Structures are given as structure tokens and as C-alpha cells.
Amino acid sequence: MTQSSIQQLFSQSSQTRKLQDTIAQKFPANAEKNQNTDHAIILKGLTGSSLSFVFSDIFQHSDRPFLLIFNDKEEAAYYLNDLEQIIGEKDVLFYPGSYRRPYQIEETDNANVLLRAEVLNRINSRKKPAVIVTYPDALFEKVVTRRELEKNTLKVKLNDTLSLDFLNEVLFEYKFKRVDFVTEL
Template sequence: MFGSSLSFVVRSLFDQSDRPFLLMFRDKEEAAYYLNDLEQMVGESDVLFYPGSYRRPYQIEETDNANILLRAEVLNRINSRKKPSLIVTYADAVFEKVITRKELEKNTLKVAVGDQISIDFINEVLHEYEFRRVDFITEPGEFSVRGGIIDVFSFSNDNPYRLEFFGNEVDSIRTFDVETQLSIEKQKKITIIPNVENKFFRDKRESFLDYISKETVLFIQDTELLVAQLDKLFSKAAESFEKLNATVSHVSPEELFVDRKTFLSQAELFTVVELGSNASFEAKENFTFSIQPQPSFNKQFDLLLSNLSENRSNGIRNYLFSSNETQAKRFHDIFES
């Protein structure tokens, strides 16, 4: 399949299904390409991106906070049992094991408007979650207390929460903008979760395939290339582990990461759709699409018009898709002139 044709197929299947979808690609760039497509077609609320959290194994100081936030959002969404979502990911992300569902449930603070709960209790819980108390919050993992107001930046949401208390009762909850401090949206209930990549949870982990529902449909873009990347990453992790300080206890690569053998054995428990000509799993059905790559027009609109006319002569109906209205109007004006 070429270009955005896969996105159209996945969107159509997702619309007709009541099951979660997990799309796995070879690398981050390829995943981002399809993520952009699917956010436009399906809607951002139902499409989630699950990235890797750090650049090198055992280099925790190199973790990417933005990616940790995205990973936590996905885990939280799966646990919330909301409408099934479409998750886009890649080899480096599924390589890392995650906190178990049981541990995440145990370390999730749920707060709703009207709850009887003290500020001191929330303060204590946030310290247990290793949140930092600051004067003004700017990033996930921070909180502040001013009188009867708690601001907290959970790892489960893009924006921080502001909780206002009347005595020991939660009077209101809303999200707000870090820069302007202005309210964004009122909330009836929220979940506050810690950094799920924290070393505190490192000995209680499972693979991402273990974490998700077995009802999930897996779409894998070239399985052999994906597992080859897992092999490469695991070898690097083992190499880094050997170089670590022997006087300090470290968790082994087998407990933190997923190798080829583990991935393939766990994937067999799911409904798998392999994308590509070489199958790694036994296929019950094969589907062939008569799709050709778009010719290269090199910004020469006469070549584009010629191609569209040729298609029409051959009984092919042409559809042109634009990412925004301005682009669509530009095409309209070009064809009209």
C-alpha cells in the first residue's frame, strides 16, 4: 500500500469496529506520518500516540518528559475503559516495558467535585508520587498549594488541574493554561498519576502487549523489520547493562525491555493484520489492493492535469484531498483557470 491509502483503510475498519486498534511502525518518522493522517480522518480524541520515553537504555537522565506524558496518557486511557481508541506507535516504544495495570491502579489518585478530601491528604499523596512542590507549576510532576487551592500537573493530561476547596470539600476542578493562568475547561472528575517511567516502578513491569486488552487488533508494518529493530535495541541495552557500575544494583534488560522472541509470542495471542508482502504469522486470509504510487509532478500542474484527464478517460474517478481549506481553494482556482 502506498501513501495515505493505509490510513483510509484503517479509518474505515475502525469506524465499523468496536475494538481498539494498535498500529505499529518501524520508526518514529513513519508513525508520525500516519498519526497525522489518522488525527485528521478519525479525530484527535480517538487517536493516541505512544512514543518511546528515552534515547538510550539505562540513561534515565535523558528521558523525554513530553514523551513520558504521552505514554502516561495512553496507559491512563486504556485503564479508564472509555471508548476504544486507535493507538499509533513504533518499535522503540514497544521495546520498553510499562508499569503493570495493577500498579497503575494502585498509584492513581481519583478526585471528583464534591469529594470529601483534605488538602493535607492530597499533599501527602503527591509527595509519595514524587511530585515536586513549587511556587508555580510549569511541567508534569509539579504541584503548588496556595490557601484553599491546589495546582497539580498530572502525567495523565496535557494541561495542569486547579482544585479549589471549600473546607475539606472539592468545590471545583478545572484545567488551566500554564502561561496565562487562565481557565480552559471545567472538570467533574480527574485522575492524577505519577511518572510511570519512574525507577520506583521499575521492578513491577510488563510488556505493552501484556498491558493492552486482548481484544485489540494489531496492525504491523513489516513485522520482520520491526522485530529486527527490537533485536538491535535489546543488544544495545545488554551492552549498556554490562558497562554499569557493579557496586550499584540495576534491573536486568530482560525485566525492562522486550526482545524479538517475547514480542512474537505475545503478538500471536491477538488478531494481527500484517502490512506488507512477507508474513511472519500464519495468515488466515490475504487481501490484495490494486494501488499504485502517485506519479511525481514536481509542482508542474500541467502534468497533474494531464494525469487526472487520463484517469478520467480510463473510467477512474479522481479525488483530491487537502489538509486545509486554503489548500483546497488553491487547487480549485488552478483548475478553474
């Protein structure tokens, strides 16, 4: 059996259709942002990659972003891999914790910081919705507010001309340090 035939079986399932309808009713696309949404949808009985096939079908028939929170980093990574294979890497984003070791908070993992920034940028840009895969430890870390981020962002476009003095001043204002070679973020 091929991946596309398995996808088709899940897509034609009455349970998947019912779940799609429930999500559309409880979370309509034209709902106000500040509306109280205290609805929960619990899926049971799905094993292995079946959960990934259900999510991929629902996501592909929706114009809403999805936030999938798994129990821990390992479970999130498992489903991330599944969803990337089914949906595609550009529409599935991983939101990891930024720290390497649980008891050494000062040591950030630069690759994870970059992944977190990519997810936040995608949300902020309001591009095509994405599936965001994460776990509770990653969500507990504080994130800068949109207002603070916009206030401390310098947008440069192709063919813009900037003076070196201006660029230096902005970077120093943003607390960058002048070094000969960048070794960390």
C-alpha cells in the first residue's frame, strides 16, 4: 500500500470528515480573535502514524494554522518527521526549547533559537498557515512580544542604501558586540 492510498483512506473516512466539521464549527475562520474558545477536541484510538494522516488531511482542507502539543520532545520529533513526510517540510514547523540542558539555563542551543525564530516569524508574517509541532517545555519559555520585536527590528530591503555609521549605531543600540569573527548567536 502506498502513502497516497493510505492518505486517501483517511481522507474518505467518516470520522475524519466529522472531525473536520467539528473544527470548522468550533473554530470558524471568521471568528473574532479575542473570542473565548474553551473548546477541546480529544482524539482516541489512533496509533502509530494514523494521527499524522488525520492531522495532515484536516490541515490540507483548512485555512487555519494548527498547534500540536505533544508530551515531550521525543514524541514531538516523531510526529514532526511523520508530518514533514506527509504534508511537506515548508508547511510543518518545529518549535523547540532553546536550552541545551535542563539545569544549565545559560547555555542556549543556537540551532533551536533559530528554529524558534522561524516559527515566530511565520506566525508574525501571517503567511499561509502552518502546522507547528512542539511540547510543553518549549512553550514555557518566555518570548518577546510582537510590539517589542517590531520596535527593535531594522528592516532592510534589496538595493537599500545604508550608511555604515547608521548601521553601526543601530547594532550597538540593539546591544550587538563588535568582534572579528562570530562564534555564537
